[in-house]
Amino acid sequence: MRFLVRACAPVAVLALAACSSGTSTPSPASPGGAAPLTLTDGWCKSTDSMPAMSKEMTGCFGTLVNTTGKELKISGGSTDAAMMVELHETVKNASGQMQMQPVPDGFTIPAGGSFALKPGANHVMLMKLKGDLKTGDKVTVTFDTSAGKGALTWEIRAFPGAEESYVPSPSNS
Amino acid sequence: MNHTTRRTAILSGLAGLGGVAGAATLAGCTGSGTDGSGSIQPPAGLSGPSARARAFRGARQAGIVEHPQPYAAFVAFTLPAGTERDALRRLLTVWTDDIERLTSGRGTLTDLEGELAAVTARLTVTVGVGRRAVTVAGKTPPEWLAPLPAYAMDRLEARWGEADLILQICADSPTTVAHAQRRLITSVEPLADVRWVQRGFREPFEGPGLPMRNLFGQVDGTVQPTLDGADDEVLFVGEAGPQWLREGSAMVVRRIAMSMDTWDKVDRAGRENAIGRRLDTGGPVTGGGIDAPLDLTRTDDLGFTVVDQAAHVRRAHPVTPHERFLRRPYSYDDAPEGSAVSNSGLIFVAYCADPVRQFVPVQARLAELDLLNIWTVPIGSAVFAALPGARDGEILGQALLS
Ligand code: HEM
Ligand SMILES: [Cu+2]
Numbered sequence: 001m002r003f004l005v006r007a008c009a010p011v012a013v014l015a016l017a018a019c020s021s022g023t024s025t026p027s028p029a030s031p032g033g034a035a036p037l038t039l040t041d042g043w044c045k046s047t048d049s050m051p052a053m054s055k056e057m058t059g060c061f062g063t064l065v066n067t068t069g070k071e072l073k074i075s076g077g078s079t080d081a082a083m084m085v086e087l088h089e090t091v092k093n094a095s096g097q098m099q100m101q102p103v104p105d106g107f108t109i110p111a112g113g114s115f116a117l118k119p120g121a122n123h124v125m126l127m128k129l130k131g132d133l134k135t136g137d138k139v140t141v142t143f144d145t146s147a148g149k150g151a152l153t154w155e156i157r158a159f160p161g162a163e164e165s166y167v168p169s170p171s172n173s
Numbered sequence: 174m175n176h177t178t179r180r181t182a183i184l185s186g187l188a189g190l191g192g193v194a195g196a197a198t199l200a201g202c203t204g205s206g207t208d209g210s211g212s213i214q215p216p217a218g219l220s221g222p223s224a225r226a227r228a229f230r231g232a233r234q235a236g237i238v239e240h241p242q243p244y245a246a247f248v249a250f251t252l253p254a255g256t257e258r259d260a261l262r263r264l265l266t267v268w269t270d271d272i273e274r275l276t277s278g279r280g281t282l283t284d285l286e287g288e289l290a291a292v293t294a295r296l297t298v299t300v301g302v303g304r305r306a307v308t309v310a311g312k313t314p315p316e317w318l319a320p321l322p323a324y325a326m327d328r329l330e331a332r333w334g335e336a337d338l339i340l341q342i343c344a345d346s347p348t349t350v351a352h353a354q355r356r357l358i359t360s361v362e363p364l365a366d367v368r369w370v371q372r373g374f375r376e377p378f379e380g381p382g383l384p385m386r387n388l389f390g391q392v393d394g395t396v397q398p399t400l401d402g403a404d405d406e407v408l409f410v411g412e413a414g415p416q417w418l419r420e421g422s423a424m425v426v427r428r429i430a431m432s433m434d435t436w437d438k439v440d441r442a443g444r445e446n447a448i449g450r451r452l453d454t455g456g457p458v459t460g461g462g463i464d465a466p467l468d469l470t471r472t473d474d475l476g477f478t479v480v481d482q483a484a485h486v487r488r489a490h491p492v493t494p495h496e497r498f499l500r501r502p503y504s505y506d507d508a509p510e511g512s513a514v515s516n517s518g519l520i521f522v523a524y525c526a527d528p529v530r531q532f533v534p535v536q537a538r539l540a541e542l543d544l545l546n547i548w549t550v551p552i553g554s555a556v557f558a559a560l561p562g563a564r565d566g567e568i569l570g571q572a573l574l575s
Contacts, residue, residue, distance in 0.1 A: 049363035134260075136260075136266040157282050157283045159283040
């Protein structure tokens with residue numbers, strides 16, 4: 001699959017990175033040139049310090065960047081580290097508490113734009129983890145996007161937050 | 174002696190360390206960082222909230238030859254029982270990334286208060302390992318990476334003792350230090366436990382005409398190895414040391430209580446006699462300004478040496494040329510405990526290539542005879558190996574873990 005890459009968009013991203021942020025992992029799915037989907041400052045919450053009962057799943061955060069000149073949709077993903085990958089949003093439930101749930105239509109990143117994944121907001125959820133995600137390791141997640149598959153590598157970090165409760169979608173309960 | 178020279182003011186301490194380039198890069202993003210007050214001001218970028226000490230990457234870690242920033246935290250950690258090499262690798266991976274981000278004004282990956290990280294304030298974080306961490310990594314610790322000999326005047330408390338890892342966190346802002354400390358502790362929370370924290374300070378307004386003074390009022394840190402490269406073999410591990418520690422340095426951290434109550438009873442002449450240097454200028458009691466050489470042989474009318482036989486500087490002065498090290502001390506003035514009204518002293522920090530060869534002979538002489546011992550008591554002691562720097566693409570401890 002080939003992408004139309006508008007020259008100005010990646011340049012803007014680079015200029016910003018020089019001032020504000022660090023690691024950016026390109027997706028290798030691109031056939032040369034910039035990967036359509038990249039990740040800046042991506043990290044997943046480690047599970048090695050979690051109580052056993054919480055180790056089932058964990059959240060991933062960072063900034064997704066669409067380097068193409070077209071809107072990019074992410075519909076799902078997969079990883080060797082977990083049975084399932086879900087795209088989550090965090091919403092207020094009927095009793096006023098924050099809880100996370102799968103987004104029905106996936107994440108949409110505008111052409112040349114970015115999409116923030118943050119604790120307490122949109123994030124990627126690794127469900128039914130196959131083992132501990134250890135602080136200081138990395139994990140790779142491959143996403144299904146409107147521009148093809150894209151693999152992104154996330155750092156694994158200890159984090160005391162991101163403890164929102166989870167409401168499974170009807171499809172995977 | 175001609176190998177030693179006074180450490181000059183903040184500016185010359187920074188010049189030539191690459192700090193200008195780093196600061197300039199950041200300044201392009203966040204502003205120059207000078208306050209425009211017209212008082213003594215270092216060139217733009219060398220001070221102020223967004224100042225950077227130097228680029229994080231390099232053969233050596235920052236925080237050794239840089240002029241000491243006024244606020245510091247020393248945080249010692251132990252590795253949980255059963256820690257294996259891979260866990261140490263992961264821990265140093267996290268710290269490398271965290272420190273690189275923090276020293277360049279960015280929050281750590283998990284940081285929800287990045288605004289605090291934006292105030293770099295010349296932050297440096299220096300990582301050291303203790304004997305057990307080296308063993309965990311599968312390497313042979315150098316002989317000196319062990320507790321110092323016990324000295325008669327020691328009253329060591331276990332709570333300030335040896336540990337597996339240490340962070341020396343220094344900055345111009347105490348908020349910057351506190352934030353870096355918090356993030357660096359929580360980021361390795363499953364991998365290492367905090368053993369002790371020692372917080373220290375120096376004169377925040379230190380600069381030309383305003384030297385570092387300890388809480389006894391003495392000008393401290395005057396006679397030092399040179400930091401322009403000529404004394405590198407005094408300060409950094411070279412060919413003689415283990416391969417994995419080349420360009421690293423030994424780090425001795427002694428917590429020395431200073432008895433303010435008994436010091437208060439001593440007159441100024443007695444105080445100057447105890448050190449062998451004047452209180453006002455910091456110059457030798459044998460005359461001259463702060464840079465004047467010490468004359469250990471001069472006698473007074475009665476035939477006594479002007480510098481007391483038991484004066485601190487006489488006893489501490491190198492007897493052989495290799496008995497030298499860099500002192501990077503911080504005062505502490507913590508909340509008094511029990512019925513005491515003060516809890517003050519010095520976090521005595523010394524860097525050198527081999528403390529058994531360079532430091533221990535001096536410490537042994539001071540333990541045997543030093544007027545200062547009347548008012549000072551070592552209550553903590555720990556020895557670490559400050560790792561070499563992380564070059565591009567490396568983590569701190571790359572060679573240790575290879
Ligand atoms: C609370 C404890 C201490 C205080 C208050 C203190 C204070 C001082 C002062 C005021 C000076 C003179 C100015 C200077 O050159 O810095 C000095 C010099 C020095 N001190 Fe200390 N010191 C303490 C502990 C130590 C320890 C534990 C050592 C090493 C084992 C040490 C080693 C030295 C050396 C090497 C010098 C320079 C001597 C020379 O002129 O060649 N000090 N100290
Ligand atoms: Cu979630």
